[in-house]
Amino acid sequence: MEDKIRVLISEEDVTKRINEIAEQISKDYEGEEVLLVCVLKGSVFFTTALASRITVPVTLDFMQVSSYGNETVSSGRVKILKDLDDSIRDKNVIVVEDIIDSGRTLSHLMSFLSVREPKSLKLCALLDKPSRREVPVDVDYIGMQIPDLFVVGYGLDYAQKYRNLPYIGVIEQ
Ligand code: IMP
Ligand code: MG
Secondary structure (H helix, E strand, O other): OOOOEEEEEOHHHHHHHHHHHHHHHHHHOOOOOEEEEEEEOOOHHHHHHHHHHOOOOEEEEEEEEEEOOOOOOOEOEEEEEEOOOOOOOOOEEEEEEEEEOOOHHHHHHHHHHHOOOOOEEEEEEEEEOHHHOOOOOOOOEEEEEOOOOOEEEOOEOEOOEOOOOOOEEEEOO
16 A cells, blocks of 8 residues: 655755755865765765765765664664775765664664764765764754654655655655
């Protein structure tokens, strides 16, 4: 059976906001280069849209992480499924994430990357659910804050589906 999906943020609004963030990043890094670290798979769509609109030189690298799950004692730690291909030492790194929920994934990932001594390390997330935060995370660029809803589209999945929707939606019960 097909799920019914209600539009929460339209394609036009998502695109407009991504353009604004790209403009901000281009200003903040004027005269510099940036390395966008795409966190697979959710941030693929956001990363490519952002990268294509940033006007300073951009390189890309990819990571994949997974949570250990709530049942383990190490819950809140993340498992690195795919590490970066190249060194980030002395580079301006921006980690690009689809959504920040509890903050556990990003909090762990940022400390994991900071020990590699990048020149700078920032975080950019398309969506933020502040009411769900369990661990504090400093987010430098946020697309939009949303209420405590499970959303799909623009890279975000429900059981691996709906990543390709061009808007952010909510599955109707
Ligand atoms: P955190 O560690 O709790 O912040 O979890 C972040 C990860 O959970 C994101 O990268 C997503 O993969 C997933 N996630 C959290 N909220 C949603 C949602 O509303 N829709 C789809 N995936 C979500
Ligand atoms: Mg996910």
